[in-house]
Amino acid sequence: MNTGALAAQIEAMDLNDWVAPDCQGQNFFEVDHSLQGLLKLYLDDKLRNHMEPHYRRLGEIAGGRLDELSRTSDRHTPILHARSPKGVDEDWVEFHPAYREMEQIGFGDFGIHCMSRKAGVFGWDAPVPPLAKYIFQYLFVQGEFGLMCPISVTDTSALLIERYASEEVKAKFLPGMHSQDMSKILKSAQFMTEKTGGSDVSNIELEARMEDGHWRLYGEKWFCSCVDGDVALLLARPEGAPGGNSGLGLFALPRRLDDGSRNSYRIVRLKNKMGTNSMASGEIIFDGAVAYPLGEVGSHANKGLKQMMDQVNLSRLSHGVRAAAMMRRCWNEARSAATGREVFGTTVAAQPLARRQLAKIRLPAEQALSMAMFTAHVMAFSVMAVR
Numbered sequence: 001m002n003t004g005a006l007a008a009q010i011e012a013m014d015l016n017d018w019v020a021p022d023c024q025g026q027n028f029f030e031v032d033h034s035l036q037g038l039l040k041l042y043l044d045d046k047l048r049n050h051m052e053p054h055y056r057r058l059g060e061i062a063g064g065r066l067d068e069l070s071r072t073s074d075r076h077t078p079i080l081h082a083r084s085p086k087g088v089d090e091d092w093v094e095f096h097p098a099y100r101e102m103e104q105i106g107f108g109d110f111g112i113h114c115m116s117r118k119a120g121v122f123g124w125d126a127p128v129p130p131l132a133k134y135i136f137q138y139l140f141v142q143g144e145f146g147l148m149c150p151i152s153v154t155d156t157s158a159l160l161i162e163r164y165a166s167e168e169v170k171a172k173f174l175p176g177m178h179s180q181d182m183s184k185i186l187k188s189a190q191f192m193t194e195k196t197g198g199s200d201v202s203n204i205e206l207e208a209r210m211e212d213g214h215w216r217l218y219g220e221k222w223f224c225s226c227v228d229g230d231v232a233l234l235l236a237r238p239e240g241a242p243g244g245n246s247g248l249g250l251f252a253l254p255r256r257l258d259d260g261s262r263n264s265y266r267i268v269r270l271k272n273k274m275g276t277n278s279m280a281s282g283e284i285i286f287d288g289a290v291a292y293p294l295g296e297v298g299s300h301a302n303k304g305l306k307q308m309m310d311q312v313n314l315s316r317l318s319h320g321v322r323a324a325a326m327m328r329r330c331w332n333e334a335r336s337a338a339t340g341r342e343v344f345g346t347t348v349a350a351q352p353l354a355r356r357q358l359a360k361i362r363l364p365a366e367q368a369l370s371m372a373m374f375t376a377h378v379m380a381f382s383v384m385a386v387r
Contacts, residue, residue, distance in 0.1 A: 189229025
């Protein structure tokens, strides 16, 4: 472009024309050619051809409506109501309608929490392989990060109940945890950390006592993810059990009892967090809450920590996928701004130093996605072996 033409173009530009665009409105699947290439490497043709239309649909939602809802939810954070309007001690968490709509997308429309737990999601005649599921997580998180915690923990909690719970406990919880009907679904949570035990769970003090034929919990949990979960998995020390890791049992805690009444625990407060503002984390006090053991628990036989590590390991992979998703979102934003902003007669992306910086953003994002997909691919064989 000659100097005169460039000057004329600049003269015609409005001030707003100088603002660099962002990636909102893009289809996060269609713009991700690296992901599409990896699908051909890791998914067989039948599964890939079946899932690609659904990936494309979620990619459009993630870059559009989900992104809008996420921004709204982060501005309107959850509110804890300690009592009912009549003064009854029945705490509940109020969420903005934008958060509820995101739940409908993640749990209801796409069934990310249950697609690897049951057959039939998207018409697939078997549980969706882990790798195919994590691609849905990867696309979803590019629009919304916080909600993936309850989605993922519902998935992994159901897996632990499938592996270790009695048939009675399975029948009580799994139908709801596998449901995509938002009026029937049981969303899950994980209550692990205590004041005495964060990463060192051997110091956990929450006590489980056998009273009137039920295990009941007494004590506190200091950081509870998805504090409003319908079913929470947690570690507790049965009365008389030894200290340390060997004394910990794994329990499933329902928010409501069989008669519909609230279980005997209170949400003391919600946490002030730097991130994941849309999802509610909090502190809980237990005063005889009914809980159901997963496997054998008691004064001697406790394998709770070993069982819980199944969930922890799976959550690490999910967090890795989420990290790759956020890195990809950063690359999408950088690319959109650099290709849409003009300087010195051309785009920022055409400048040599800018291209170098863009490469520094893109390369680790590509590496993170590749590593996450390889790990999920390998994990599929271990999951099948356990089954």
